[in-house]
Amino acid sequence: MLHLRLISPADRTDDVVRLIERTVGTTHLVVLTGAARNPAGDVVTCDVAREAGDELIGGLREMELDRTGSIAVENIDLSLSKRADKAEDEAPGESADAVLWEHLADATHEESTLSVTYVAFLTLATMIAACGVVLDNAILIVGAMAVGPEFGPLAGICTALVQRDPRLAWRSLNALLVGFAVALVVTVGFTYFMDAVGLFSAVKLDAERPNTNFIYRPDAFSFVVAVLAGVAGTLSLTSAKSGALVGVAISVTTVPAAANAAVAFAYGEYRQAWGSSEQLLLNLLGIVLAGTFTLVVQKWLWAQQRERTARTDRF
Incomplete structure (x- = not known):
C-alpha cells in the first residue's frame, strides 16, 4: 500500500476527493479543511494499493496539484486494516508488477x-x-x-x-x-x-x-x-x-x-x-x-x- 498526503487549494479539494473516490483501490480517505499553511489549502490523505497508485498520481498531476499544492507519497510497511485488504483485492493486477513511473x-x-x-x-x-x-x-x-x-x-x-x-x-x-x-x-x-x-x-x-x-x-x-x-x-x-x-x-x-x-x-x-x-x-x-x-x-x-x-x- 501507498500513503498519499496532498495539499489542495480549497477550490480544488472537491475535485481531488472525487478523483480519489473514483479510483479503484483507495481507502482511508481523510480531509482536513484549511489545515495547510504553506501552501495554504486543505490537507487530503488516503491510502491506495500500489497497483492503482500510478493512475491516481497521474490524475492528480493532470489536475496540476503538483503545481498548485503538493503530492507526497510514502510506502506503508504495515497496514492492519480490512478496508486496506479489500482495496488491494479490488485493484487490478499485482502490486509487485506495478510500475510507479513518477x-x-x-x-x-x-x-x-x-x-x-x-x-x-x-x-x-x-x-x-x-x-x-x-x-x-x-x-x-x-x-x-x-x-x-x-x-x-x-x-x-x-x-x-x-x-x-x-x-x-x-x-x-x-x-x-x-x-x-x-x-x-x-x-x-x-x-x-x-x-x-x-x-x-x-x-x-x-x-x-x-x-x-x-x-x-x-x-x-x-x-x-x-x-x-x-x-x-x-x-x-x-x-x-x-x-x-x-x-x-x-x-x-x-x-x-x-x-x-x-x-x-x-x-x-x-x-x-x-x-x-x-x-x-x-x-x-x-x-x-x-x-x-x-x-x-x-x-x-x-x-x-x-x-x-x-x-x-x-x-
Missing part, C-alpha cells in the same frame, strides 16, 4: 545526478578494485562492485529512453562519463603512488592472476551477464525491492574493468587496458539495452492489464 523518475533523477558524493563513491570503488586486480584478490573486487554507484545513472538512461526525457538522459550520461573519467584519472595517480611506496608493481599486474584475469578478457558471457543484471536491476527498482540491487552490483564488471584499465595504462600495459575498456563498454551497453527493454515490456504489460480491467468493468 517514483521511478524521481528515484533515477536523484541517483543519476552528478555530485561530489557520487564521484567520491565511484572513485573509491575504483581504487579498491585497483588493489584487488594487483593482488588478484576476488574479495576486494566484490567489495568494489558493491561500493560502486554506477547503476543509478544507467537506470536513469533506461528510464529516459522509455519516457522520452532528454534532460534525464543527458544528466545520467553526464554523471556516468564524468564520474568514470574522474575515477580513472585518480586511480592512475593512485597507481603511481602505490608503485612509489613499493605496494604495486608491473610484475604483479603481469602475473597470471587466475582470480581476476577475466576482467581484461571480455567474452560472450560478459555481455550475457550484463544483460541479466540489467533486467534484475530494473525489476528491483520498479518493484521497490532495493535489496536485489546489491546482487546486481556485484554481478557486473564495470568498476573492476575501469580499475584494471587505469592500472594497466599507468604501467604501459595497453593490451590489458584495451581489454578492460572493452569489458567496461560491453557491460554498460548490456545493462542499458536490457534495462530499457525491461521497462518497455513492463509498460506494455501493465497497459494490457489496465485495458482488460476497463473492458471487464464495462461489461
Whole structure:
C-alpha cells in the first residue's frame, strides 16, 4: 500500500476527493479543511494499493496539484486494516508488477545526478578494485562492485529512453562519463603512488592472476551477464525491492574493468587496458539495452492489464 498526503487549494479539494473516490483501490480517505499553511489549502490523505497508485498520481498531476499544492507519497510497511485488504483485492493486477513511473523518475533523477558524493563513491570503488586486480584478490573486487554507484545513472538512461526525457538522459550520461573519467584519472595517480611506496608493481599486474584475469578478457558471457543484471536491476527498482540491487552490483564488471584499465595504462600495459575498456563498454551497453527493454515490456504489460480491467468493468 501507498500513503498519499496532498495539499489542495480549497477550490480544488472537491475535485481531488472525487478523483480519489473514483479510483479503484483507495481507502482511508481523510480531509482536513484549511489545515495547510504553506501552501495554504486543505490537507487530503488516503491510502491506495500500489497497483492503482500510478493512475491516481497521474490524475492528480493532470489536475496540476503538483503545481498548485503538493503530492507526497510514502510506502506503508504495515497496514492492519480490512478496508486496506479489500482495496488491494479490488485493484487490478499485482502490486509487485506495478510500475510507479513518477517514483521511478524521481528515484533515477536523484541517483543519476552528478555530485561530489557520487564521484567520491565511484572513485573509491575504483581504487579498491585497483588493489584487488594487483593482488588478484576476488574479495576486494566484490567489495568494489558493491561500493560502486554506477547503476543509478544507467537506470536513469533506461528510464529516459522509455519516457522520452532528454534532460534525464543527458544528466545520467553526464554523471556516468564524468564520474568514470574522474575515477580513472585518480586511480592512475593512485597507481603511481602505490608503485612509489613499493605496494604495486608491473610484475604483479603481469602475473597470471587466475582470480581476476577475466576482467581484461571480455567474452560472450560478459555481455550475457550484463544483460541479466540489467533486467534484475530494473525489476528491483520498479518493484521497490532495493535489496536485489546489491546482487546486481556485484554481478557486473564495470568498476573492476575501469580499475584494471587505469592500472594497466599507468604501467604501459595497453593490451590489458584495451581489454578492460572493452569489458567496461560491453557491460554498460548490456545493462542499458536490457534495462530499457525491461521497462518497455513492463509498460506494455501493465497497459494490457489496465485495458482488460476497463473492458471487464464495462461489461
